[in-house]
Amino acid sequence: MIPDWRKPSTKQADDEARWTQRLTEVAEYRAAGNDWPRHNKTNDPLERMLGVWLHVQRINDRAGKLEPAKKDQLDKVIPGWRQGRARRGANSRMIRQVVCLKGGQMNRWWEGRNRTDHEPRSTLCRGVL
Structure with missing residues (x-):
């Protein structure tokens, strides 16, 4: 017999706690005077981790999969999270x-x-x- 096989999973609670922790970390990262964290093209592991998390939130929002409560939290804690960093690449540069x-x-x-x-x-x- 497998011990504790009837014990309920804590995955959902762990995921919610991690989501709240990442939200707080992004808010602190921005409050420290940093631009929006990047999900690629960075050597900083913290920036990359926060950037990937934020990128996933944007993807879920566009796909209609982000829970309204989480969307409200994002809007309240880190306003402007949908737009993120101003684009500066060759394909998005303003042409003068x-x-x-x-x-x-x-x-x-x-x-x-x-x-x-x-x-x-x-x-x-x-x-x-």
């Missing part, structure tokens, strides 16, 4: 149109795109529109 002068001609190109010439932008451009 720049007017440039080269050889007396006005050329237009968009910042963030590759230029065909190899001259520094500062020698060509007159301003940002």
Whole structure:
């Protein structure tokens, strides 16, 4: 016979306690002046752990799987959790149109795109529109 086989599982209670602990840890992480924790591209194990947890909360929210009580807690304890870190990657960068002068001609190109010439932008451009 297996001892304590009738003992109820504590997994659900453990999961709830871990969820509350992560919520508190993210709030403390942000209160320390840090940006939103990243779930990838970081060497800090704490930031990664908190980032993965927060990323999963966002995924569950978008899928409609996040419990309303947890959503309310997230909104209350760490406002702005849905948006997170401002995107800065090449695919999400705001494109600014720049007017440039080269050889007396006005050329237009968009910042963030590759230029065909190899001259520094500062020698060509007159301003940002």
